[in-house]
Amino acid sequence: MKIAGFDIGGANTDLAIIDYENDEIKNIEIDYAYLPMWSNNDDLSRVLIELIENICPVDEIDAVGISMTAELVDAYDTKKDGVLDIVEKCEATFNCPIGYIGINGLLTKDEILADPLQAAAANWIATAQIATLLSENCVFIDTGSTTTDIIPIKDGKECAIGKSDFDRLGTGELVYTGTLRTNLASFLDKVPLNGNEYAVASELFAQTADIYMVLDLITEDDYICDTYDGEGKSKEECARRIARVLCADLDVLSNEEIIEISKYMHQVQIKQITAGLKQVCETQNLDLVVTTGLGKNILCNEAAKLLGLKVKQMSEILTDEECILAPAIGTAMMMKK
Amino acid sequence: MKIAGFDIGGANTDLAIIDYENDEIKNIEIDYAYLPMWSNNDDLSRVLIELIENICPVDEIDAVGISMTAELVDAYDTKKDGVLDIVEKCEATFNCPIGYIGINGLLTKDEILADPLQAAAANWIATAQIATLLSENCVFIDTGSTTTDIIPIKDGKECAIGKSDFDRLGTGELVYTGTLRTNLASFLDKVPLNGNEYAVASELFAQTADIYMVLDLITEDDYICDTYDGEGKSKEECARRIARVLCADLDVLSNEEIIEISKYMHQVQIKQITAGLKQVCETQNLDLVVTTGLGKNILCNEAAKLLGLKVKQMSEILTDEECILAPAIGTAMMMKK
Numbered sequence: 157m158k159i160a161g162f163d164i165g166g167a168n169t170d171l172a173i174i175d176y177e178n179d180e181i182k183n184i185e186i187d188y189a190y191l192p193m194w195s196n197n198d199d200l201s202r203v204l205i206e207l208i209e210n211i212c213p214v215d216e217i218d219a220v221g222i223s224m225t226a227e228l229v230d231a232y233d234t235k236k237d238g239v240l241d242i243v244e245k246c247e248a249t250f251n252c253p254i255g256y257i258g259i260n261g262l263l264t265k266d267e268i269l270a271d272p273l274q275a276a277a278a279n280w281i282a283t284a285q286i287a288t289l290l291s292e293n294c295v296f297i298d299t300g301s302t303t304t305d306i307i308p309i310k311d312g313k314e315c316a317i318g319k320s321d322f323d324r325l326g327t328g329e330l331v332y333t334g335t336l337r338t339n340l341a342s343f344l345d346k347v348p349l350n351g352n353e354y355a356v357a358s359e360l361f362a363q364t365a366d367i368y369m370v371l372d373l374i375t376e377d378d379y380i381c382d383t384y385d386g387e388g389k390s391k392e393e394c395a396r397r398i399a400r401v402l403c404a405d406l407d408v409l410s411n412e413e414i415i416e417i418s419k420y421m422h423q424v425q426i427k428q429i430t431a432g433l434k435q436v437c438e439t440q441n442l443d444l445v446v447t448t449g450l451g452k453n454i455l456c457n458e459a460a461k462l463l464g465l466k467v468k469q470m471s472e473i474l475t476d477e478e479c480i481l482a483p484a485i486g487t488a489m490m491m492k493k
Numbered sequence: 494m495k496i497a498g499f500d501i502g503g504a505n506t507d508l509a510i511i512d513y514e515n516d517e518i519k520n521i522e523i524d525y526a527y528l529p530m531w532s533n534n535d536d537l538s539r540v541l542i543e544l545i546e547n548i549c550p551v552d553e554i555d556a557v558g559i560s561m562t563a564e565l566v567d568a569y570d571t572k573k574d575g576v577l578d579i580v581e582k583c584e585a586t587f588n589c590p591i592g593y594i595g596i597n598g599l600l601t602k603d604e605i606l607a608d609p610l611q612a613a614a615a616n617w618i619a620t621a622q623i624a625t626l627l628s629e630n631c632v633f634i635d636t637g638s639t640t641t642d643i644i645p646i647k648d649g650k651e652c653a654i655g656k657s658d659f660d661r662l663g664t665g666e667l668v669y670t671g672t673l674r675t676n677l678a679s680f681l682d683k684v685p686l687n688g689n690e691y692a693v694a695s696e697l698f699a700q701t702a703d704i705y706m707v708l709d710l711i712t713e714d715d716y717i718c719d720t721y722d723g724e725g726k727s728k729e730e731c732a733r734r735i736a737r738v739l740c741a742d743l744d745v746l747s748n749e750e751i752i753e754i755s756k757y758m759h760q761v762q763i764k765q766i767t768a769g770l771k772q773v774c775e776t777q778n779l780d781l782v783v784t785t786g787l788g789k790n791i792l793c794n795e796a797a798k799l800l801g802l803k804v805k806q807m808s809e810i811l812t813d814e815e816c817i818l819a820p821a822i823g824t825a826m827m828m829k830k
Contacts (some may be wrong), residue, residue, distance in 0.1 A: 230698065230722035233733065234742040277740070302695075321740035325691045330740070332694040339535035343677040354662045355769070357669040358639075358679035360697060361567060385531075396570065403614070403658035403667070405571040432692070454659035 159262035160208055160217045160341065161281050161488025164200070164224040164242060164483070166193050167302060167337060167381055171207040174218070176492060184474075185211045186481045190380050191336055196259050197241065201249040205320050205457040220250050221491030223257035223279035223483055225303075228321065239272040248358045255273040257282050259319045262490050268299050277321040280305040282486030284314040287446045290468050294444040295436055298461070298482060299451030301336035301381060305329070306432050308440040309368050315440065328435030335374070336365040337381050340421060343428050347402060347417055360384045362397035364425065367418040369394040417458035422454075437465065450481040497554045500616050500818070501561040501579060503530050503640060504674060504718055508544040510554070510823040511801040521811075523549045523818045525550055527717050530755040531566040534578065557587050558828030560616035560820055562595035562640075565658065576609035589672060592828045594619045596656045599827050614658040617642040622653040626784045629804050632773055634797070635819060636766065636788030637698040638673035638718060638725025642666070643769050645777040652777065665772030666744030671763050671790035672700040672711070674718050675736050677758060680765050684754055685741065691739050697721045699734035700712070701762065704755040706731040710791050757789075760813055774802065785816040 157177075158352040163170040168294070169191045175183040187210050187384045190192070191203050227238025246254055247265060256263045258274035259281060268275050284307045287296035293313040298305045306329050308315050318324035325332065333343060341363050346353040363384060368374040369391055379389045387393045399405050402417070409417075437443065447456035448470035460467045470479045479486060494514075500507040506528045512520040524547050528540050564575025576797045583591055584602060591601045596618060597610035605612050617635070621644045623700035624633035629649040633640045638670070643666050645652050662669065670680060677699050683690040700721060706713040706728055716726045724730045732751040736742050739754070746754075774780065784793035785807035797804045805814045815822060 204820070228694075228737070228802045229738060230724075230737060236742075273744075288714055290605065320745070322691070324747055325740055326689045327694070329691075330692070332692060332696075332740070338695050339676070339678065339697075341676065342693075354659070355665075355667070355669060356662070356679075357565075359669075360676075360677050381746055387567075397567070400565070400567060403565060403669070405573075407571055407573065407610075491723055493614070 157218050157254050157257065158212065159215055159219050159221065159452060159488045159491050161282070161484045161486070161491060162223070163223040163282070163483040163487055164222065164226045164304070165215040165227045165300075166226045167191070168473050169200070169203055169207065170481040171211075172210070172478075172481055172488045173211050174485070174488045174492065184478060184485060186478055186484065187211060188481060190352045191420070193226040194231045197226070197245075198230075198418045200242070204246070204249050210213075212428055215390055216280060217252055218247070219253045219255070220389070221255050221257065221487040222246050223277055223282050223487045224275060225277045226425050227276050238266065238273045239275050243275070257487055257490060262493070266349050273320070279483040279487070280307050280316075281314060282490055283307070283448070283483045284309055285486040285489055286314045286470065286474070290470065291444055291472055293442060294446045294468070295433065295440065295442050296446045298449040299435060299455045299481075300334050300449050302332075302334040302338065304331040304333055304429050304432065304455070307387045308434045308436055310440065310442070317439065327439070328432035330361075331432035333425055335368065335449070335454055336363065336379065338364040338425070339343070340364065340367070340398070343396045343424055344421060347420060349413060355475055356401050357403050361400040366394035366397045367421050368454060369399065370418045371415060371422060383421070398457055399407065400453060419443065426455055426458045426462065429455050430462045433459050434463055437463065444468065494555050495549065495553055496556050496558065496643045496828050498558040498619070498821045498823070498826045498828060499541060499560070500619070500820040500824060501530070501559065501563045501612070502637075502639070503563045503566045505542065506537070506540055506777065507818040508548075509815070509818055509820040509825045510545070510548050511822070511829065518586070521815060522821060523815055523821065524548060525714065525717075525818060530563040531568045532535065534563070534566075534568055534582075537579070539580045541583070543587050554589055556590045556592070556828050557581050557583070558592050558594065558599070558824040560824045562614045562620050564613050564614055565818065568691060568733065571661035573609045576605065576612050580605055580609075580612070583791055592829060594824055599830070606646045616820040616824070617644050617653075618651060619827055620644070620785070620820045621646060621812070621828055622823040623807065623819055625649045626810055627783050627807065628781055630779060631783045632656070632779050633783045633785070634793045635786040636768060637671050637786050637817075639669075639671040639675065641668040641670055641766050641788070641792070643773045645773055647777065647779070654776065657787070664776070666767050669770035670762055671793060672705065672786070673700065673716065675701040677701065677735070680761055680781060681738075681758060684757060686750060686754060693738050694740050698735045698737040699731075703731035703734045704758050705791060707735065707751060707755045708759060715787065763792055763799065765793045766792050767799045770796050771800055774800065781805065785819050787817045789791070
C-alpha cells in the first residue's frame with residue numbers, strides 16, 4: 157500500500173511516498189519542487205503529478221494526504237480563498253482518496269469546505285506526529301527555508317497554544333525566519349564592523365541562503381530558492397549581495413569582512429529563534445528539544461544550546477534528507493491512520 | 494536660461510527645470526516618473542526626455558545637471574558599473590552641457606570617468622545647497638520614498654562625516670527607511686495588539702505606503718510606487734496587505750485593529766529616524782533641524798519633536814511639492830553655478 161503525503165508551501169512543494177507492508181513502513185521515498193505559489197499556483201496540479209511520477213506511476217498510489225501553508229501567499233485575498241483553491245486543484249488532480257491535515261486531525265474534502273481555515277497552515281500538526289515517536293514530552297523545532305515551527309508535545313500529544321499562524325506569531329510557536337529565503341534586512345538592526353556599527357538597507361538585497369553559502373554551511377544544491385537579484389549562487393555572487401545590504405560592494409568590503417559580517421548575521425538569526433524557543437519552553441515547562449529541518453544544525457541546535465536545553469535530533473529515526481521533508485512524511489503517516 | 498536638474502533614484506527619477514533671468518530664479522517647474530532602475534534602466538533615456546518634454550521642448554534646455562542614487566540597484570554588479578552606465582545613458586541623451594553632482598561638487602564627464610564613485614549617491618550634496626539658504630548651521634533631514642538623508646551643515650557648508658552610502662549608514666547620516674517603499678518587516682520586531690505581542694512575517698507583504706494610506710497621511714496620488722502584491726491602492730487593499738504581515742487577513746483583524754497596528758508601526762518608524770537624527774545632532778553639536786521630503790510631516794518633524802530640537806521647514810522657501818523633489822532642484826542650482 158502506497159500513501160503519498162504532500163506539504164504544499166508558499167515556495168516549495170514537498171512529497172513523501174510511504175510504502176506500507178502489513179501496516180509496517182517498508183520504504184520512504186521523498187522529493188520536492190520549487191513552486192512559487194504567489195505567482196505560479198496554476199502549475200500546482202502538474203507539479204503534484206510530476207513529483208509522484210519521478211518516484212512511481214501515479215496509479216500505484218492508494219491515497220494522498222495534503223498539508224499546506226501556501227494559502228498565505230499574496231495571490232490569495234484571504235487564507236480561506238487560498239485553502240479552497242488548493243483543495244479544488246488537488247481534487248481535480250487525483251482519483252484516489254484524498255485527506256487534508258487540519259488543526260484537529262485529518263479532514264475530508266467536505267469537512268474542509270465547511271470550515272476551510274482548519275486546514276490553513278496545519279502542516280506542523282503532521283510533523284509533530286513524528287516527534288512523538290522520539291519523546292512523549294518535548295518541544296519540537298523545525299526550521300525550514302522560510303519559517304521555524306516550535307511545537308510543544310506533552311504526553312505524546314501536541315499542545316500548541318496558538319492554532320492559526322497569527323496566534324502562533326504571538327506565542328513564539330511560529331518564528332517567521334528560515335535557512336534560505338529570509339531577507340537579511342528583516343532581522344538585522346545594526347551590523348558591527350571594524351569598531352563601527354552600520355545600519356542596513358531595507359531592500360530585497362540578500363537572504364539567509366547567501367550568508368550560509370559564504371559560511372560554507374549550505375551548498376549550491378541546498379540553495380533551492382531564487383536569488384534576489386537573479387544572479388547565480390556562487391560564493392562570490394552571494395558575497396556581492398551581502399555587501400549590498402550595507403550599501404557596499406566587493407570594491408568596498410573584503411572577503412574577510414563579508415565573512416565577519418555573515419558570522420554576526422548568523423548569530424542574530426540564532427537569537428531570533430532562541431527567543432521563540434525560550435517562550436515555548438518556559439510556557440510549557442519543557443526542557444527537551446527535538447530538532448529537524450534544513451536549519452537543524454545551523455540554527456535549531458545552536459538555539460537549544462544557548463538555552464542549555466537537552467537536544468534530540470529527528471535524524472535518530474529519519475535520514476537527514478527525510479528530516480527536511482518531515483511535514484510531508486507526517487502527512488502521509490496521518491493519511492494511513 | 495533654463496537649467497534641468499535630474500535626480501535619478503533607484504525607484505523614481507525626479508526633474509526640476511529652473512528658469513533664470515539675469516541670474517535670478519524666475520520660475521521652477523518640477524515633475525517625476527516612477528522608473529524601477531533594477532529592471533527598467535534601458536528606459537532611462539526615454540524617461541529623461543519625456544519628463545522634460547512634459548514641461549518644455551528639450552532644445553530650450555541650456556544645461557543638464559545629474560545626481561544619482563540608482564547606481565546601487567542590483568542590476569549593477571558594483572556601484573562603479575552603475576555610475577558608468579548612467580553617465581553613458583545621459584551622455585547619449587543630451588547635446589547640451591551636462592554636469593554631475595559628486596561628493597566634492599560638480600563634475601564633468603571626464604572627471605567622473607576618472608573616478609566614478611565620486612558621483613555615487615551624492616544627491617544629498619545638492620539638497621544641502623538649498624538648506625544653507627535657510628540656516629548656516631543646521632541639520633538638514635530629507636525623508637523620501639525609500640531613504641532618509643540627515644546632513645549636518647556648519648557655517649553654510651555641509652560637513653557630513655560619511656561620504657559614501659556605506660559610511661553614512663555608520664554615522665547615522667543615512668537611515669534606510671522611507672515614506673512609501675519600506676518593507677514593514679524591515680523595522681518591526683514585535684507588534685502589540687490586544688494585550689499580546691506578535692512577531693511579523695519576514696516576507697514582502699506590506700510597505701510603509703500601506704500604513705500611511707490606512708492612517709490618511711498620504712493619498713493614492715502620493716502612493717507612486719508599485720504595491721507588493723500587484724493589487725490596488727485603496728485603503729481596504731492596503732489594510733489587507735498589512736494584515737498579512739501578521740499572517741492574518743481581514744477575516745481575522747478588524748479595521749480598528751489594522752488602524753491600531755498601523756499607528757504603532759508609524760511610531761516605530763519615527764523612532765528609527767530619531768536614532769539617526771540624534772546621532773548626527775550630538776556628533777555635530779547642532780540643535781536646529783530643517784525638514785523636507787515626502788515624509789517631512791509624517792516622520793521628520795515628529796522625530797525632531799521627540800528630541801526637543803528646533804525645527805524649520807524647507808517649505809518656507811519652496812512649495813510642498815518642490816520640497817519632495819529638493820535634490821533635483823539643488824542639482825539644477827549647482828549646475829547653474
